[in-house]
Amino acid sequence: MNAQSPILLVLSAAILPLLIQAKPNGAQHDGNNARQSPSIEQVFARLDANASGGISVDEAEGPLEGHFDQIDKDGNGEITGVELQASRAKRIERGIRMRKRIKAADADGNGTISNNEANEAGLDKLTEHFDKIDSNGDGEITKQELKNLIKKHR
Secondary structure, rough: OHHHHHHHHHHHHHHHHHHOOOOHHHHHEEEEEEEEOOOHHHHHHHHOOOOOEEOOOOOOOOHHHOOOOOOOOOOOOEOOOHHHHHHHHHHHHHHHHHHHHHHHHHOOOOOOEOOOOOOOHOOEEEEEEHHHHHOOOEEOOOOHHHHHHHHHHH
16 A cells, blocks of 8 residues: 555545435435445344354454454454444544534635635645645535545545
């Protein structure tokens, strides 16, 4: 993995919740279709191969595998339903805060973020990678460019 990948992964993780509109029961906006996040029960049914009531390091896949130590708060080597729920709640809250920060950063209200606006709002990662995110080079980052970044790093 090159040095830029972890930075873009962190940036993507911070921006992804911005692009997800709040929907009941964990529904997420995906283009014109609503996409339902799997329930905690569905995650456990799929990954808890030994039916221990927890997801071990060996059973974890995808984001759970990549963030296992952060989700496994008690450090016992298994992710419980309570830990997974807490992790989801934290991610949603982080997304809400970031959405508010980006909305506030759009000082001129034109629906895009300039490098100056990102800098003034203290959005350091956005400022640091501005030219990569601003794919059309017009000096403004649009919602679509943020969506494209997320799609690219999934």
